[in-house]
Amino acid sequence: MIHTKRFGEALQKLGFTFYTGVPCSFLKNLINYAINECEYIGATNEGDAMAIASGAFLGGKRPVVLMQNSGLTNAVSPLVSLNYPFRIPLLGFVSLRGEPGVPDEPQHELMGQITTQMLELMQVQWQFLSSDLAEAKQQLVHAAHVIEQNLPFFFVVKKGTFEQEILQKQEQFLTPNQVKQVKNKADQLPSRYEALSVINAMKDSTTVQLATTGKTGRELYEIEDDKSNFYMVGSMGCVSSLGLGLALTQQNTDIVVIDGDASLLMRMGCLAINGYYHPPNMLHILLDNNAHDSTGGQKTVSHNIDFVEIAASCGYMKSIYVHSLEELETSIKEWKTTKGLTFLHMKIATGSRESLGRPGIKPHAVKERLQMFLHSKSPRLRGVDQT
The missing domain is CATH 3.40.50.970 (Thiamin diphosphate (ThDP)-binding fold, Pyr/PP domains)
Structure with missing residues (x-):
């Protein structure tokens, strides 16, 4: 398993400090790290998260998008009709719910079979994220190089990849209409x-x-x-x-x-x-x-x-x-x-x-x-x- 905080610190060293997405149990520890240590915008759906991240890129950030693979279907529209034609890159982490041979809920079965195929059809470069921290850091360097070419890069994350990261108390505030x-x-x-x-x-x-x-x-x-x-x-x-x-x-x-x-x-x-x-x-x-x-x-x-x-x-x-x-x-x-x-x-x-x-x-x-x-x-x- 990857030490989540050390992995997050490696992301920060490469300039990735702006996160957005929709939670997934496979990614919860990385999401917790992002909330604890970085700027994290919780989106209502994965397509909006892609657009938020794209806006952040235009504004000068290196954004990270986090999602469950079922939500990858929601992200298809911006990936193919925003990020592709405008050449807006970002770093994505998508979980592999429904991995073949691994017991999971029935709604994830088909998506687990086609997640990587979908990324390839959309011409998105991807890799399975290693559970070894040293290797994962090298993968990040490669991903950053791809992103510098104005291309998105996604990591597909299997169950149990990240070590526990405790979510600190989240402040909630009201933004009343005036x-x-x-x-x-x-x-x-x-x-x-x-x-x-x-x-x-x-x-x-x-x-x-x-x-x-x-x-x-x-x-x-x-x-x-x-x-x-x-x-x-x-x-x-x-x-x-x-x-x-x-x-x-x-x-x-x-x-x-x-x-x-x-x-x-x-x-x-x-x-x-x-x-x-x-x-x-x-x-x-x-x-x-x-x-x-x-x-x-x-x-x-x-x-x-x-x-x-x-x-x-x-x-x-x-x-x-x-x-x-x-x-x-x-x-x-x-x-x-x-x-x-x-x-x-x-x-x-x-x-x-x-x-x-x-x-x-x-x-x-x-x-x-x-x-x-x-x-x-x-x-x-x-x-x-x-x-």
């Missing part, structure tokens, strides 16, 4: 393009804009392509988790997350995690047209959801319903002055501009120029944090 403003008049229902134009006009030299997948990113690109913009081209539902990881690691930068109703509905657990960790430099804007606009306008169920109430109950400092473009501008101005994790919900019209194009810049180039932008604001940023 401002909640609900709908109280008719909606203006501007177009998405009009709303994005107002948002974009409010940015300054310390602002990063993250636009969700689909027509939101495409229209923002058409309004103004900027080195501080990030256009999600996949991993639907992950944009605010990406924003969380970035906001926590780039605290002197304003992170504006532009979300859509279908996207947010897909991964609503992100609201709870965002609210709990409450980065004050993050503004979460929901442009809600009650439709899957990019795929033909099929209706979502957003008309049946009180997003303002949900965000408030999840711990967003401010949760505000915005009725018009004027209110949108006023709310953004106020946030820039007062800060605090803020959620703005605005209803918009369906449809988009005719002959709407797509970003003419490759995803990995979007990532690289954003890193350069952040580096210009934060001298310590060199793609990854070596401290």
